[in-house]
Every structure is written in structure tokens, then in C-alpha cells.
Amino acid sequence: MVLRDRRQMKILVLIGALIVGSILFIAFKDNFSYNNSFAELDPVSGDKSTIDEFQKNDHEPQTIKIYIAGQVRNPGVIEVPSNCRLVEAVEMAGGFLDDADLLKVNLAIR
Numbered sequence: 001m002v003l004r005d006r007r008q009m010k011i012l013v014l015i016g017a018l019i020v021g022s023i024l025f026i027a028f029k030d031n032f033s034y035n036n037s038f039a040e041l042d043p044v045s046g047d048k049s050t051i052d053e054f055q056k057n058d059h060e061p062q063t064i065k066i067y068i069a070g071q072v073r074n075p076g077v078i079e080v081p082s083n084c085r086l087v088e089a090v091e092m093a094g095g096f097l098d099d100a101d102l103l104k105v106n107l108a109i110r
Contacts, residue, residue, distance in 0.1 A: 068093045071100030085110055 062082040066089060069075040073094030080089050087107040090096060 071097045073097060083110060 063079050064082050065077055065079050067077050068089055072090055075093065078089065078092050080092060086109050096102065
């Protein structure tokens with residue numbers, strides 16, 4: 001096939017780029033993480049606040065129990081402060097296992 005003009009060359013380059021982009025997207029789409037944190041709308045003030053802000057107590061810090069499992073050394077139910085981040089909860093569960101994929105989870109989530 002002999003290309004007669006630049007227009008045909010541009011079309012072939014565009015098609016090739018689309019094919020390569022599609023292959024890369026399919027190959028790496030599972031490596032992206034999504035933020036699963038939610039905020040609630042306060043019906044009285046209309047302000048967006050996280051659930052932790054509703055649980056604040058000025059006298060003593062509240063704790064919650066969470067179940068942590070997966071690639072941690074000591075999976076199970078642990079008690080953590082209500083404003084705790086996931087990375088702190090993992091530390092309380094003994095830390096990550098050596099083969100844990102830290103890019104699959106948002107460690108800053110509360």
C-alpha cells in the first residue's frame with residue numbers, strides 16, 4: 001500500500017494512537033483507585049460535613065470499632081479514635097504484609 005498524501009498518513013497515525021491508547025487503558029484500568037469517602041449535607045445549616053464532625057465530643061475523644069482485614073498482619077475488630085485515618089488503623093493492626101499493594105487503597109481516608 002502506497003500512501004499518496006499526508007491525509008492518509010494522519011489517519012493511520014490517529015488509528016494507531018487510538019489502538020495503543022485502548023490497549024494501555026485495558027491493561028492498566030485496575031491500577032487506579034477511587035475515593036470512596038462521603039460527606040453528608042446538614043439539613044439545618046446546609047453545610048457539608050463529614051460524619052466525624054457530627055461525632056465530635058469536647059470532653060473526651062470518641063472511639064469506634066472497625067473491622068480491618070486483607071493484607072494486614074493482625075486482621076480483626078479493633079478500636080480506634082473516631083477521627084482516625086486508615087493508615088493509623090493499619091498500624092494498630094500490625095502494619096501491612098510485605099506483598100500488600102498500597103496503591104489500591106486511599107490511606108488518608110477516615
